[in-house]
Amino acid sequence: MSSQWPLWEIFIRGQHGLNHRHVGSLHAPDAEMAIRNARDVYTRRNEGVSIWVVPSNAITASSPSEKGPLFEPSNAKVYRHPTFFDIPEEVGHM
Amino acid sequence: MYAQLVKSEGAKPREEMTPEEIAFQERIDRGEKIEPKEWMPEGYRKTLIRQIGQHAHSEIVGQLPEGNWITRAPTLERKAILLAKVQDEAGHGLYLYSAAETLGVSRDELLEKLHSGNMKYSSIFNYPTLNWADIGAVGWLVDGAAIMNQVPLQRTSYGPYSRAMIRICKEESFHQRQGYDIMMKMAAGTPEQKAMAQDALNRFWYPALMMFGPSDKDSVHSAQSMAWKIKINTNDELRQKFVDQTVPQAKYLGLSIPDESLAWNEEKGGWDFSEPDWSEFFAVIAGNGPCNEERLGARVKAWEDGAWFRDGLMAHAEKAEARRRAARVAAE
Numbered sequence A: 001m002s003s004q005w006p007l008w009e010i011f012i013r014g015q016h017g018l019n020h021r022h023v024g025s026l027h028a029p030d031a032e033m034a035i036r037n038a039r040d041v042y043t044r045r046n047e048g049v050s051i052w053v054v055p056s057n058a059i060t061a062s063s064p065s066e067k068g069p070l071f072e073p074s075n076a077k078v079y080r081h082p083t084f085f086d087i088p089e090e091v092g093h094m
Numbered sequence B: 001m002y003a004q005l006v007k008s009e010g011a012k013p014r015e016e017m018t019p020e021e022i023a024f025q026e027r028i029d030r031g032e033k034i035e036p037k038e039w040m041p042e043g044y045r046k047t048l049i050r051q052i053g054q055h056a057h058s059e060i061v062g063q064l065p066e067g068n069w070i071t072r073a074p075t076l077e078r079k080a081i082l083l084a085k086v087q088d089e090a091g092h093g094l095y096l097y098s099a100a101e102t103l104g105v106s107r108d109e110l111l112e113k114l115h116s117g118n119m120k121y122s123s124i125f126n127y128p129t130l131n132w133a134d135i136g137a138v139g140w141l142v143d144g145a146a147i148m149n150q151v152p153l154q155r156t157s158y159g160p161y162s163r164a165m166i167r168i169c170k171e172e173s174f175h176q177r178q179g180y181d182i183m184m185k186m187a188a189g190t191p192e193q194k195a196m197a198q199d200a201l202n203r204f205w206y207p208a209l210m211m212f213g214p215s216d217k218d219s220v221h222s223a224q225s226m227a228w229k230i231k232i233n234t235n236d237e238l239r240q241k242f243v244d245q246t247v248p249q250a251k252y253l254g255l256s257i258p259d260e261s262l263a264w265n266e267e268k269g270g271w272d273f274s275e276p277d278w279s280e281f282f283a284v285i286a287g288n289g290p291c292n293e294e295r296l297g298a299r300v301k302a303w304e305d306g307a308w309f310r311d312g313l314m315a316h317a318e319k320a321e322a323r324r325r326a327a328r329v330a331a332e
């Protein structure tokens, strides 16, 4: 009998100039219907100016168990932050 | 409340926990969110599926008693408002089903369990909405009780559940206000209208109190769920807050809460009130409420009557995809 509609991840651009942001997911038979359904549930109160839909199974995610090795390298690189440098007050805003 | 009797699994004293389970509990204690693909105890996963599933079912079954009145709303404006409210509830169901699906259960499986009676929904939706005043009482009391429960759940430990709750809470205050607005109109109307409002309050008061689930002393599953932060407050705490919030609102309407024992308790800074009839609650949960059969029947019928439509759209999508693929091959 019925097979379940595929799952789509929904991304909404909230305002002009902002990134699309993941807001949730829904089932729909195809991309076009996914956009219509996303319009109906995720933009009911002026939440968006643009919608992206992506098949859930097309997303590759980093593995939670490799969080350490994946993100650690940048932790040691404190000089990447502007606050690492002491700039004398006389120099003014920088 | 929307999940009133959720059996939690795998409660364990700390000395029996594995190192993995201890590390997991410590993450929760630190206030970290647990995300879908991360390690979690089987009991946590199962309890969450049950709770989020029950919550989702409540949202969509909850559409039925109100949907009932869309065509009979007294004005076009009221009709548009009620329609928007009932549509919101469909969205709430969707957010919650999606959150449950991240735990490895399929949407179809959840619906099958609802339709076969293996999963529950809130007892409140097994009471009838007899007239327009009931729609006011539902928004005011039922959505009001839902908000009480859902606001703290925004801080729940499971990321997708917490995010669903945040979205839902944004919409709920519209629901409660539209209900109270109906009550204000009725209570300030003709004596007959005011009597209808009072009658609706009389009928919905105790069922609304039941929404928070059994009294803490009879609620055996709370401790583990609270340790996991999938339950934030006890049933009695929330019920007390709800009563304290609602009493002055009823007073403003000039309506009386149908409880002769209702009395201000200076010491606790809250109202003393009568417990609902818990035997009625357990009977309704077991399937013997006034509308259980009708509600489940309507759900199953909608699902079965919609099968051709779901299949048709899927067949269309597959054909269109095949056509696109053929065109690509031809172009190469």
Ligand SMILES: [Fe+2]
Pocket (backbone or CB within 6 Å): B059, B088, B089, B092, B146, B168
């Ligand atoms: Fe809702």
Ligand SMILES: [Fe+2]
Pocket (backbone or CB within 6 Å): B059, B062, B089, B143, B146
């Ligand atoms: Fe609701």
Ligand SMILES: [Fe+2]
Pocket (backbone or CB within 6 Å): B089, B143, B146, B172, B175
């Ligand atoms: Fe609601």
